[in-house]
Amino acid sequence: MSHDFNTCVMIGLGYIGLPTAAVIARTGIKVLGVDINQHTVDTINAGLCPIEEKGLPELVGEMVASGRLSAATRPSPGDVFVIAVPTPFEGTYKPDLSYVEAAMRSIAPVLAKGNLVLLESTIPVGATEQAARWIEMLRPDLTVSHRGREDGPVGDVLVAHCPERILPGQMIRELVENDRVIGGVCKAAAERGRAFYKTFVKGDCLTTDARTAELCKLSENAFRDVNIAFANELSVICEEYGISVWELIGLANHHPRVNILQPGPGVGGHCIAVDPWFIVSAMDDKARLIREARWINSGRPRQVVRKVLEKLEASEGAIRSIACFGLSYKPNIDDVRESPAIEVVEYLARELPLSHPSVSLSVVEPFLEEMPKHLAGFPDVTKIGIDAGLQADLIVMLVDHRQFRDIPAERVAGKVLVDTRGVWSR
Numbered sequence: 001m002s003h004d005f006n007t008c009v010m011i012g013l014g015y016i017g018l019p020t021a022a023v024i025a026r027t028g029i030k031v032l033g034v035d036i037n038q039h040t041v042d043t044i045n046a047g048l049c050p051i052e053e054k055g056l057p058e059l060v061g062e063m064v065a066s067g068r069l070s071a072a073t074r075p076s077p078g079d080v081f082v083i084a085v086p087t088p089f090e091g092t093y094k095p096d097l098s099y100v101e102a103a104m105r106s107i108a109p110v111l112a113k114g115n116l117v118l119l120e121s122t123i124p125v126g127a128t129e130q131a132a133r134w135i136e137m138l139r140p141d142l143t144v145s146h147r148g149r150e151d152g153p154v155g156d157v158l159v160a161h162c163p164e165r166i167l168p169g170q171m172i173r174e175l176v177e178n179d180r181v182i183g184g185v186c187k188a189a190a191e192r193g194r195a196f197y198k199t200f201v202k203g204d205c206l207t208t209d210a211r212t213a214e215l216c217k218l219s220e221n222a223f224r225d226v227n228i229a230f231a232n233e234l235s236v237i238c239e240e241y242g243i244s245v246w247e248l249i250g251l252a253n254h255h256p257r258v259n260i261l262q263p264g265p266g267v268g269g270h271c272i273a274v275d276p277w278f279i280v281s282a283m284d285d286k287a288r289l290i291r292e293a294r295w296i297n298s299g300r301p302r303q304v305v306r307k308v309l310e311k312l313e314a315s316e317g318a319i320r321s322i323a324c325f326g327l328s329y330k331p332n333i334d335d336v337r338e339s340p341a342i343e344v345v346e347y348l349a350r351e352l353p354l355s356h357p358s359v360s361l362s363v364v365e366p367f368l369e370e371m372p373k374h375l376a377g378f379p380d381v382t383k384i385g386i387d388a389g390l391q392a393d394l395i396v397m398l399v400d401h402r403q404f405r406d407i408p409a410e411r412v413a414g415k416v417l418v419d420t421r422g423v424w425s426r
Helices: 017-026 038-045 056-066 098-110 127-138 171-177 187-197 210-241 245-252 275-282 288-298 300-315 340-355
Strands: 007-011 030-034 069-072 080-083 116-119 158-161 180-184 205-209 321-325 360-364 382-384 394-397 416-419
Touching (some): 007 017, 017 030, 017 056, 017 069, 017 080, 017 171, 038 056, 038 069, 056 069, 056 171, 098 127, 116 127, 116 187, 127 158, 127 210, 158 210, 180 187, 180 210, 187 205, 205 210, 210 275, 210 288, 288 300, 300 340, 300 394, 300 416
Parallel strands (some): 007 030, 007 080, 030 069, 080 116, 116 158, 321 360, 321 394, 360 382, 394 416
Antiparallel strands (some): 158 180
């Protein structure tokens, strides 16, 4: 190898950590993946993949068979430590860094001089510096990167932040092709981080300071959230005017400098629905537009439910069955994290027994074999196939999977529709 990175320890083997670990192992670097879930560890060590992702099961199997990828519940010494653990927000919309702190505590005993620690977890501004201080506190025998300290020793351990930028369904390709931003607590950490990512990234690897890299990731997802909120607000305005929002957006987007996104039942996923709160929680008085966009999008599932209930009332008892099409947070994947579709079904599952006890509720989700755990507490909600779903009196289109887009409009003729994705409304 032309680089001096021989071993990598990946902390967290979820949607980001496992694909990244497999891609790194493909370069010849030996990777140890660490996860607190023993089942996940055992599954990977058996050459199997616990995550549904195009091309990932084959790559994981190949890397495990080659000996370049293995899993454990505790870290071992290595050259590079990559942190890919969750950073959820609390009920107060403040980021929870307990997983990141636990990761620092787990690697601290095995760190050595010359190591590089990279945080890929999405984190608030200043958290990379905090992680460096945790390491320094846990290992007082080691010096760690300090912000602005460029004219002397840079530290025994270098710490940087490189936020992930991958799309479910395209992870393997995007891990290699997408540009990356590497923000070091000090300049040496950024440059060392860049050297590591260039071992497997073909896109540009751009260096900056840690705070800029942290805010860069948050800004990317807040930008998307604000633009989706505009489309969702526009759909409400169009409904008041009796205008098709789908036709309106299609016409407006013929302007050479206009590109309005599509409205929907809300925003989900582990990034866009969460990351803007990291900015708002720290800068509430200055992040007014970002905060309002988040409220607009988080309120969409309730708006969809109100529309469904209005349809029920208007039918005067004619509607006896409802089928919700789609549970994932976006089309053509099985990921239900922060899914607004799940939220819609949950609201309906709670409301219907009270106000419309004779109305049955079912879901159609071709990308899930079983009902997700979010809905396990509602035994009356049944999972059915597409053909059965099309027999329902009221169809709620929540996720425009390709299988749903292939359904001819004549198959829903005469049905009561709440089409949040414009599958049959364009």
